Amino acid sequence: MSKVHPAVLEFEKMVKDRESYLKFIDEWVKYSWKWARESKYVTVFKIQASILHAIREYLDSQGFTEVLPPIIGPVTDPGIRGAKQATVDFYGHEYKVMSSAILYKQYMAAVLGKIYFVSPNIRFEPNDSVFTGRHLVEFFQVDLEILNGTLDDAMNVAEGLFMYVTRYVRDVHGKDLEKMGRELPHYKTPFTRYTHAEAVELVNKLGCSNPRNTEILWECEKVLSAHHDSPLFIYEYPKGSRGFYNREDPSKPGYLRDFDMLYPEGFGEAISGGEREYEPIKVISRIREAGEDPNKYRWFLEMLKDFYPLKTAGFGIGVERLTRYICGLRAVWEARPYPKVAGIGPAP
Amino acid sequence: MLEWLALKASELALRIKAGLIMLRGINDFINDYPLDEILLKAVKGKEGVYPFGELASYGAAILGSPINRRSNPRFLTIDDLILVPPAFTPKRLEKMAELLREPVFTDVNLEVNIGGLRSSMPLAVASMGSTDIASRYSIVIAKAAAKEGIPYGIGENVHTVRGYDKRLTHGHPSFKERVMAYLTNIDKYGGVFIQQNVEDAYDEHWNKVYSDKDLEPYINEGRVAFEIKIGQGAKPGLGGVIRMKREEAIKVKEKYHFLEDPEKTSRKEVERYSVPGTYTADILRGMIRLMRTSYPRAKVWVKVGPYRDVLDVIKVSYEEGADAVIIDGKEGGTGMAPSVAMKELGYPTIVGLIKIRRARLMGIDDKISLMLAGRLFNGAHIAKSRALGATAIYAGRPFIVAAMAKGEVGVRNFIEATRVEAQMVVSALGKYDVKDLAPEDVASLNRDLASALGIPYVYSSEY
Numbered sequence: 140m141s142k143v144h145p146a147v148l149e150f151e152k153m154v155k156d157r158e159s160y161l162k163f164i165d166e167w168v169k170y171s172w173k174w175a176r177e178s179k180y181v182t183v184f185k186i187q188a189s190i191l192h193a194i195r196e197y198l199d200s201q202g203f204t205e206v207l208p209p210i211i212g213p214v215t216d217p218g219i220r221g222a223k224q225a226t227v228d229f230y231g232h233e234y235k236v237m238s239s240a241i242l243y244k245q246y247m248a249a250v251l252g253k254i255y256f257v258s259p260n261i262r263f264e265p266n267d268s269v270f271t272g273r274h275l276v277e278f279f280q281v282d283l284e285i286l287n288g289t290l291d292d293a294m295n296v297a298e299g300l301f302m303y304v305t306r307y308v309r310d311v312h313g314k315d316l317e318k319m320g321r322e323l324p325h326y327k328t329p330f331t332r333y334t335h336a337e338a339v340e341l342v343n344k345l346g347c348s349n350p351r352n353t354e355i356l357w358e359c360e361k362v363l364s365a366h367h368d369s370p371l372f373i374y375e376y377p378k379g380s381r382g383f384y385n386r387e388d389p390s391k392p393g394y395l396r397d398f399d400m401l402y403p404e405g406f407g408e409a410i411s412g413g414e415r416e417y418e419p420i421k422v423i424s425r426i427r428e429a430g431e432d433p434n435k436y437r438w439f440l441e442m443l444k445d446f447y448p449l450k451t452a453g454f455g456i457g458v459e460r461l462t463r464y465i466c467g468l469r470a471v472w473e474a475r476p477y478p479k480v481a482g483i484g485p486a487p
Numbered sequence: 488m489l490e491w492l493a494l495k496a497s498e499l500a501l502r503i504k505a506g507l508i509m510l511r512g513i514n515d516f517i518n519d520y521p522l523d524e525i526l527l528k529a530v531k532g533k534e535g536v537y538p539f540g541e542l543a544s545y546g547a548a549i550l551g552s553p554i555n556r557r558s559n560p561r562f563l564t565i566d567d568l569i570l571v572p573p574a575f576t577p578k579r580l581e582k583m584a585e586l587l588r589e590p591v592f593t594d595v596n597l598e599v600n601i602g603g604l605r606s607s608m609p610l611a612v613a614s615m616g617s618t619d620i621a622s623r624y625s626i627v628i629a630k631a632a633a634k635e636g637i638p639y640g641i642g643e644n645v646h647t648v649r650g651y652d653k654r655l656t657h658g659h660p661s662f663k664e665r666v667m668a669y670l671t672n673i674d675k676y677g678g679v680f681i682q683q684n685v686e687d688a689y690d691e692h693w694n695k696v697y698s699d700k701d702l703e704p705y706i707n708e709g710r711v712a713f714e715i716k717i718g719q720g721a722k723p724g725l726g727g728v729i730r731m732k733r734e735e736a737i738k739v740k741e742k743y744h745f746l747e748d749p750e751k752t753s754r755k756e757v758e759r760y761s762v763p764g765t766y767t768a769d770i771l772r773g774m775i776r777l778m779r780t781s782y783p784r785a786k787v788w789v790k791v792g793p794y795r796d797v798l799d800v801i802k803v804s805y806e807e808g809a810d811a812v813i814i815d816g817k818e819g820g821t822g823m824a825p826s827v828a829m830k831e832l833g834y835p836t837i838v839g840l841i842k843i844r845r846a847r848l849m850g851i852d853d854k855i856s857l858m859l860a861g862r863l864f865n866g867a868h869i870a871k872s873r874a875l876g877a878t879a880i881y882a883g884r885p886f887i888v889a890a891m892a893k894g895e896v897g898v899r900n901f902i903e904a905t906r907v908e909a910q911m912v913v914s915a916l917g918k919y920d921v922k923d924l925a926p927e928d929v930a931s932l933n934r935d936l937a938s939a940l941g942i943p944y945v946y947s948s949e950y
């Protein structure tokens with residue numbers, strides 16, 4: 140555990156005393172205007188604007204088209220680790236607020252080729268997510284999709300995007316970062332790419348025991364993240380730990396053509412993405428893994444048939460997590476105004 | 488004229504018969520289900536382990552083993568197995584050395600871990616769903632099960648039909664009322680297991696439970712399991728039938744499949760068929776993984792009907808780290824199943840026990856609990872199942888019968904009597920921990936069953 144950023148360490152210290160942390164976070168969320176005007180956060184919000192600006196600049200230069208994201212729809216992304224969806228009444232129909240725009244990304248990639256959304260998401264995360272420092276109930280994602288893209292294409296865009304944004308922020312906000320005491324490391328490209336199995340082996344070697352065939356545990360993810368100076372990729376996750384839209388590798392049954400990117404310095408998960416499953420029967424069988432009725436996803440399945448074969452790849456990158464990483468903040472609740480944290484309310 | 492009279496007479500006879508058939512559901516149940524045994528325990532508690540009514544009582548009765556069958560069963564049951572105590576009991580000697588006195592049956596430890604939940608004995612209350620009868624008695628059964636320290640299940644559709652926290656139907660407790668009636672009454676034993684079917688998944692039932700603040704402390708303590716339902720004994724391969732008021736049906740028309748469009752029908756009530764849900768080995772594997780990722784603090788249970796490929800279900804569940812598999816045999820109870828399904832679909836409960844025995848012999852160790860269900864209701868059933876590799880028995884109807892007879896007290900009486908009965912037979916076998924039971928403790932009255940289970944056939948010269 141060589142290089143955990145001091146802000147991450149401070150957060151860990153905070154959550155050790157659960158009671159006083161909960162008291163702190165309650166106040167933080169309910170009276171957010173009290174800290175929002177502090178010079179540190181004024182700077183954070185300015186850097187956040189620059190991050191979004193840089194993201195758009197980079198993606199536009201790479202031939203992506205920005206598309207307006209959906210806000211509600213009859214179904215949304217079910218692949219959200221135990222978080223609940225928000226439901227609204229749409230003239231007698233039950234609609235969901237987007238937990239991610241994944242289903243619509245494939246839709247618009249079929250229309251425009253390379254697309255991205257800057258998209259608001261709602262996920263009612265489990266109560267214990269308040270202790271992760273990485274989960275907000277309301278957050279933004281830059282969500283992109285490439286028609287006929289591959290896993291490698293998606294990882295390459297992720298790497299290029301990260302490099303561009305950090306360079307931009309360094310150029311424009313060098314002094315601000317310095318004032319905040321944030322020194323961004325000098326990254327080495329290409330970022331290391333581990334298969335999930337290699338990553339599990341590595342974390343086990345680093346002393347964090349992680350079972351095979353499951354997601355990398357948060358604790359172990361941090362160990363892995365701290366072990367690196369540059370972001371890193373983990374790809375080829377075992378099937379079953381991810382949403383139904385992640386494509387199974389036809390040449391490696393039981394494994395997915397998907398990836399995560401982790402930030403270094405103990406900040407953990409940055410990006411999730413991969414190639415999408417496009418064979419309707421496979422998608423239906425994967426929907427059943429979540430115990431659901433495919434009928435619920437009817438429009439999506441019909442679209443997959445109409446656009447067959449709809450081969451796409453893409454990823455989503457959380458804006459607050461990226462902000463937290465770049466500014467070196469304790470938690471995502473520092474990385475946006477009026478943060479919404481699981482179980483705490485009412486608050487602005 | 489005579490012919491006309493004869494015709495009228497047979498018509499009348501058929502009409503009377505037709506009228507009587509209407510009472511059939513109740514009649515079959517009363518004739519066929521072991522009500523005497525369960526009711527005696529529900530009313531008299533642990534005294535109910537003795538076959539004394541009001542007339543015959545201690546000191547005044549002369550008793551012996553019944554040699555007659557009450558009926559002529561169509562297939563073999565667990566009653567075709569017997570428990571065979573030994574004369575030499577080294578384990579009793581060990582227990583005596585520990586206690587420094589002759590051990591008695593109350594010294595038998597029945598505590599077991601069932602699917603990750605600590606239980607005071609190898610018995611679980613089957614997950615019963617939203618049907619009228621299951622719903623009406625759910626609260627008293629929940630409280631009794633909690634106080635007696637045995638796991639308690641909540642079946643499918645309770646959330647969608649009866650409501651999550653607010654009641655959707657008059658006189659029926661919501662899901663939350665049921666679960667809290669149980670959890671607020673547990674002490675050191677017990678835990679709740681919760682089903683979610685396709686329809687409940689639409690309402691994100693498990694997600695809701697998992698992030699419910701009232702349930703959180705119990706989830707953190709490891710007192711909550713989620714039960715995947717891959718069918719049930721009474722109707723393997725078929726889903727349930729739910730009857731709904733027309734107005735209610737219109738509201739949920741989009742979520743569920745109705746045979747008749749509720750908006751177009753003139754009937755007051757419409758039926759909806761809940762689907763059994765499609766599984767393949769891959770789907771089940773993926774589902775367990777997904778659950779372990781999404782709900783890391785909840786246990787994962789899998790309930791299956793009497794399917795021919797049950798060993799594959801056990802194997803996948805074991806490999807993926809599920810905590811329990813329940814095999815529900817064809818005698819399993821239900822609130823609603825077609826006659827043809829109960830009669831023709833699936834194999835008897837005892838075959839489920841053969842499957843469990845085979846799974847254990849294949850190397851499926853006790854990291855996974857294997858439970859047997861389907862017309863099991865007494866202490867001997869517990870002992871026989873345990874001896875052959877099952878972790879516990881899983882029962883539903885006895886609790887309803889006991890609740891109907893005497894409310895919460897009746898259910899507690901029944902559990903207490905079953906506990907005493909189990910302790911008696913285990914001690915008779917010369918053992919003082921239910922975990923020590925082994926195949927040596929049972930023998931078979933039937934040759935085929937003996938060879939299928941790899942236990943002795945009693946009517947043979949080798950025995």
